[in-house]
Each structure stands twice: as C-alpha cells, then as structure tokens.
Amino acid sequence: xxxxxxxxxxxxxxxxxxxxxxxxxxxxxxxxxxxxxxxxxxxxxxxxxxxxxxxxxxxxxxxxxxxxxxxxxxxxxxxxxxxxxxxxxxxxxxxxxxxxxxxxxxxxxxxxxxxxxxxxxxxxxxxxxxxxxxxxxxxxxxxxxxxxxxxxxxxxxxxxxxxxxxxxxxxxxxxxxxxxxxxxxxxxxxxxxxxxxxxxxxxxxxxxxxxxxxxxxxxxxxxxxxxxxxxxxxxxxxxxxxxxxxxxxxxxxxxxxxxxxxxxxxxxxxxxxxxxxxxxxxxxxxxxxxxxxxxxxxxxxxxxxxxxxxxxxxxxxxxxxxxxxxxxxxxxxxxxxxxxxxxxxxxxxxxxxxxxxxxxxxxxxxxxxxxxxxxxxxxxxxxxxxxxxxxxxxxxxxxxxxxxxxxxxxxxxxxxxxxxxxxxxxxxxxxxxxxxxxxxxxxxxxxxxxxxxxxxxxxxxx
RNA sequence: GGCCGGGUGGCAGAGUGGCUAUGCAGCGGACUGCAAAUCCGCGUACGUCGGUUCAAUUCCGGCCUCGGCCUCCA
Numbered sequence: 001x002x003x004x005x006x007x008x009x010x011x012x013x014x015x016x017x018x019x020x021x022x023x024x025x026x027x028x029x030x031x032x033x034x035x036x037x038x039x040x041x042x043x044x045x046x047x048x049x050x051x052x053x054x055x056x057x058x059x060x061x062x063x064x065x066x067x068x069x070x071x072x073x074x075x076x077x078x079x080x081x082x083x084x085x086x087x088x089x090x091x092x093x094x095x096x097x098x099x100x101x102x103x104x105x106x107x108x109x110x111x112x113x114x115x116x117x118x119x120x121x122x123x124x125x126x127x128x129x130x131x132x133x134x135x136x137x138x139x140x141x142x143x144x145x146x147x148x149x150x151x152x153x154x155x156x157x158x159x160x161x162x163x164x165x166x167x168x169x170x171x172x173x174x175x176x177x178x179x180x181x182x183x184x185x186x187x188x189x190x191x192x193x194x195x196x197x198x199x200x201x202x203x204x205x206x207x208x209x210x211x212x213x214x215x216x217x218x219x220x221x222x223x224x225x226x227x228x229x230x231x232x233x234x235x236x237x238x239x240x241x242x243x244x245x246x247x248x249x250x251x252x253x254x255x256x257x258x259x260x261x262x263x264x265x266x267x268x269x270x271x272x273x274x275x276x277x278x279x280x281x282x283x284x285x286x287x288x289x290x291x292x293x294x295x296x297x298x299x300x301x302x303x304x305x306x307x308x309x310x311x312x313x314x315x316x317x318x319x320x321x322x323x324x325x326x327x328x329x330x331x332x333x334x335x336x337x338x339x340x341x342x343x344x345x346x347x348x349x350x351x352x353x354x355x356x357x358x359x360x361x362x363x364x365x366x367x368x369x370x371x372x373x374x375x376x377x378x379x380x381x382x383x384x385x386x387x388x389x390x391x392x393x394x395x396x397x398x399x400x401x402x403x404x405x406x407x408x409x410x411x412x413x414x415x416x417x418x419x420x421x422x423x424x425x426x427x428x429x430x431x432x433x434x435x436x437x438x439x440x441x442x443x444x445x446x447x448x449x450x451x452x453x454x455x456x457x458x459x460x461x462x
Numbered sequence: 463g464g465c466c467g468g469g470u471g472g473c474a475g476a477g478u479g480g481c482u483a484u485g486c487a488g489c490g491g492a493c494u495g496c497a498a499a500u501c502c503g504c505g506u507a508c509g510u511c512g513g514u515u516c517a518a519u520u521c522c523g524g525c526c527u528c529g530g531c532c533u534c535c536a
Contacts, residue, residue: 011466031536040535156465156466158464158532181534205533205534228530229535230535231531232531233532233533234534257536264528266529266530301474301475302475304467306467306529308474310474312473312486315486319485319486320486323499326500327500330499355476355477357476358476360476360484361475361485362484363484364485365483368500371501372501431495433496436495437495437496440498449499450497451497451500452497452498453498
C-alpha cells in the first residue's frame, strides 16, 4: 500500500513518492521560544512525530527538520517586560520545550536549526530576491513584492484583490502593494540586530524557514508541515520567497493540522481555558503516564479535523491506555520478541493520511484478541503486534506495572499496599470475607483497586 | 464579504453507494466467595429539503447550523 497524504496545495489526497527514492525530507515549523508550550503547540509536534515514525518504517532514510524561532518580536517584548536577557529566555524556553515534548514521547528531529544561527543565509536569500526583482528596500526595510510573482496565493487560494479587500491593518506607506511583506526590518539599539546591506536590522518572520529549509533540505523537498493557521500568510510567503529566490519548486506536499479548541471554545488566556503541556503533566499521577495520555488523546481525532481538548477526552485516553496495558499486563511474562510486527490494518490506517483514530481502533481489536488468546504462541503473536502498533503511534512504551503503579505525591506507598494485600490474602484463606472486603474497600478509598486473578492479586492506582 | 473545514447512535470518534467501525457509558449473561478485570450478547446513528440511482449516511444542489483563516497565533 502506498502512503497517501492530503496535500493542501492540491486539496486532495495524493500517493506519496519521495523526490529521491528511499530518502524523505520533512520540514515542520517549530516553536517561537518565549513561553511554555501550550497544548495547541503540542498538536503538530505529536502529529508529525507519528508521521516521522511512519516514514522511518517505510523509507530507509528520513531527514526531519524542525526549527527553533529564537528571534521574534514576542521574545523582544517578553524580555522588555521581564528584564530577563533575550538569550536567557530563548535558551530556557528551548530547554523546557524539549522536556515537554520528550514527556509526550516525541522523538527529537534530526536537525533543529535556530533562526539566529542562519541570519547570514537569510541575508543572502534576501539579496538574491532583490537581484531578481522580487524584493525592494525601502526606509530600512526590505519587502517582498507580491506583484512580482504570478501565482502568489496559490496555497491559500486567494487572489491579491481579495487580500487587499480583506486587509484589516493599516498598510505601511513604504509598501508598493498592500500585500507586500517584510523580509528585513530595522532594529533600534535596544533590539537584537545584525549588520546587513540595509543597515542594522533583524529578519522578518517568514524568511527564516525559507533559509533554514534550503540549508538543511535543499531547494526542493518532500514534506512541509505545520498548523492550519500557518497556511496564510506564513507558508504562502515561504513559498514565495523560496521559489523566487531558488528558481526551483519548494515543498512538494503541504500538510496542515487542524486548530485546537478547549471544551468547545477557542483557547485563550482571557477565557481561562489556556493550558500548557506542563500544567497537564503536573496534574497526572506521574509525568510518563500524563504524557502518554495526552499524546493518545491528541491522536484520537484525525489530525486534519479541529481538535476539541476536553477533560473527558483526556480521561477516555487514560481509560484506553488502562485497557491496553491491562491486556499487556496479563502477558507480561511472555516473550514476544520474535513477533514485533505492525499488522497490516494498523499500517494501512496510518498510510491513509495518518488515520490515527482508525489505527487506535485496531489497537483495541488487538487487545481483545490478546485477551482471548489461549495458546502461548497466540499470546506472543498478539502481544508483539500490539506493542509494535503502539510504538508506531508512540505509545505503550512503558512497563505495564509502572503504568498502573504510577504514584502521585502523597498517598499509600507500594509497600503499605502490598502489606494490606498480604493481610487480605490471609483473611481470604481463613474465609473471613468480611475482613477481606474491608481491606479492599479501605484500599479503594485510597485510590487503589484490587483484582483477584488466577495468579494472585494485582493492584493499580487511579 | 471572500476562502476553507465540519454537522454520525447517551458521549468521543472513524468510515462507506447496498455488508458490525472502535472505545466509553448503559442493559443482560459467563466467570468470581463477593467484586474488579476479562469474555459473550443487546441497543439498529448518520443536520435539513430536494436530485441522481435498483439502492445514499456515503454522490450532486439548495437551506439551516457550528468553527477557522483573511499580514506575523501551531
């Protein structure tokens, strides 16, 4: 089965073929590092992490580039407000971003370029654009001339007339066209700046991705991803810059994940429904369990759809993982190493435009099959299939015991629980069921549930 | 106003021109000292009005409705 992806450029699902057989280049817009990642930031990272994992199983060589935007007016503003130096803010925020995404079990990209390390390349690209008549300098700024590009607006499917009609901000007087956008802008002494042919200044927002994708993936590459909100203007402008400067096609397939809502409303600080990844991780029994549940919750809706983040959705994701880990816990002693293979239906679901909800439904079916499996061979086979499938989605990496025993601060220690279970076992042996039930109820009160099985009593928190 | 994406059973959420999505919740049964977990069974959903078709939730059109984007928010 071929990998099929929905390409925003053509608004259609297309069979994916790498430009160079066996080699895939993917660029995804990364964070602007001025604050903790919120759950909306996490969605593209998780979605494209699944794609990255899938690509790595399908192709021998994948180069995944995700940038760090460390020069930006929001960062400047943050520094001005807090007094913390810019470099300290970006360094600290980058570190926190890495921690949070690791907690969500997202693999690091192969290359993580920082904008400030590519200013020379940006300046070179801007010079090329000017030389080719696609950009002009005016009052210390350099602007891209949208009129110089015949099919500007192709990605977002809007004509320049529409954009002018819809413009809701004041058009700077030095712009030739209302739609012209900034490639370079002047910096005052208190702002970060680099020497350039147009004086000391800093890059506009879009040029960094054009410069960094060229540096790390070349002129034409396979996949470019990001949030749907970036279609216009960011990605439209990247296309304009790169195709005009390079004289070559840019990204071949454009992927965009849908917007994230919270409890049916747009997430915003003023509505009080603004969560960072860290907030949610801190609310979980432990970081690994929380991260895995957040990740599965995110993947329970197709990436292209709007995602409604809800407390109930997170609870359901946790319940799903409980079920899957329950199945795995039952076969903990069975070696499945020889059977670590992703079943065809799971692979087919993901190859069909990353249909993670369908893939998850197959995980459920695998768990049912595993629960029903009688022979050793059957159990090993289903266990291997479930684990391999989970790993492709980036879940089920934990030891089931660790999953169920994830302990929040406070509460009963493992040893205390074990002692109570031992006491209950004595009571049961003596057929003192009243006492046995009392102990079980007492544990449940503390959030510990018992399950009597053939091989003894197991327990879990939460 | 322009462009785009949705409206599926109590809930979440896939998908399909005729055949069970899946899970959670609910109900019944098996198992259990009782539970829990697990397994089995059940409940026959596709905004609305038309059209195409032997057949539409699935294609086409109108309408209603929700949401997003329209110069720097992933």
